Amino acid sequence: MTAHHRTSHVARGFAGALAAAILVCGAAAAGPALADPAALPTSATDAIAQMVDLSRQAEALNQESLTAQTELDAALGVQHEADGKLAAATAVADAARAEVRKFQPMIDRAAVAAYTGARTDRMFAVLSSNSPQQLLDKMSTLDVLSQQTAASVREFKKAADVATAAESAARAAADTARAATTAAETFRAEVDRKRQDLGVATTQVVEAWGALSAHDKSTLAGSPFPPGFDRDSLLAGLVPGSGTSALAAALTRVGDPYVWGATGPDQFDCSGLVQWAFKQVGKNVPRTSSAQAGFGTPVAKSDLQPGDVVLFYPEISHVGIYAGNGMMVHASTFGVPVAVAPIDTTPYHSARRY
Structure with a gap:
């Protein structure tokens, strides 16, 4: 053709x-x-x-x-x-x-x-x-x-x-x-x-x-990791804690498919991935991105740390977990597996720390 x-x-x-x-x-x-x-x-x-x-x-x-x-x-x-x-x-x-x-x-x-x-x-x-x-x-x-x-x-x-x-x-x-x-x-x-x-x-x-x-x-679909991103080095440098441990859990799902309404363990939508990752470290967080926006405590964009939850779009219809250096791990959208991507490619709304 x-x-x-x-x-x-x-x-x-x-x-x-x-x-x-x-x-x-x-x-x-x-x-x-x-x-x-x-x-x-x-x-x-x-x-x-x-x-x-x-x-x-x-x-x-x-x-x-x-x-x-x-x-x-x-x-x-x-x-x-x-x-x-x-x-x-x-x-x-x-x-x-x-x-x-x-x-x-x-x-x-x-x-x-x-x-x-x-x-x-x-x-x-x-x-x-x-x-x-x-x-x-x-x-x-x-x-x-x-x-x-x-x-x-x-x-x-x-x-x-x-x-x-x-x-x-x-x-x-x-x-x-x-x-x-x-x-x-x-x-x-x-x-x-x-x-x-x-x-x-x-x-x-x-x-x-x-x-x-x-x-x-x-x-x-793109690449699961942006150029220069070293998951192993990031994981080795994480300080144990609920947020960074949830980030570590989410990074193990990179490559899994996006599916509407899915919460794991091997397919996810955006809020389903966040909920699943924090569940692995004993935290029960809300199911939806809008509800996740009211959980935990607010964090300024300038104060983001690995493991913080980042939210996007005016209606808060997307969410991911901050991975440091302006990156996040998220279940993006249909046809795109769970991946690490820059947060600035998506209209930023706010962040929370669980």
Whole structure:
């Protein structure tokens, strides 16, 4: 195939890929910037550049999808907790209502007696007694009945108050559970949408990559290490510690493929590599690049040390581990294995020290 025909074939592949990217990403106002559909590749260099741009858009969607999944997991946790509280509150309310029902017959009898004019006071005992002994017996009986009735009324009121409070708590728990379910359903829909967007975008990236020649694919992949970079010397000079040890772990994965959503042990996306590397030294860091940007402590670019986490792009859609001398190890993008590269080739955002 001539260079002209190869370029035309690549251009056709990218035309479809770019059109799909517009359909996918254009719906998300907060999504990454779009490639210009009119700027179809006219050379292998342009094709690779647009391939990288499409891949970055897909990577940003990947991170958004992961963030949405994290939010869904949190929402499901809240929903589970709310459902548990609702079940507990309902059980308390049921028990309180059962306690009220236990006292209800006696309260009902007292109410009926009062309504029908039953005389249960001491004056009635005096008037209706035929002897002092009968009077004493009646008064004693009335005292006992009065005490029992008063105690029953007190217990009934106490049980009724508990039931009212329990039912109020159950209603509040039900409202909370409904809100938690609604939030979880909202996040679930967002996750599904992000996954669909990512699926279309990654399919187009793979198709565009397939349109590249073997030479162009090799050019895109590049070298795992920049000229003059000596991994062995770097590793020998690292001071033991969580950051530098995580860097050492990440350097052992150089050459492994980039895969959206992968967290190792032999394929990674950008935040997956960072998470995996720190996990090897006992640190549990967040899954997404945006969440990793809030972990640890901030570090100025001028104070970067090997093992610091470096973050890129305004939306923080990419992340790597600083390797010293302006270099980082990162899982770059589709078609490019885990590699060491200069940090200045990617729009710098910030850095954190774990």
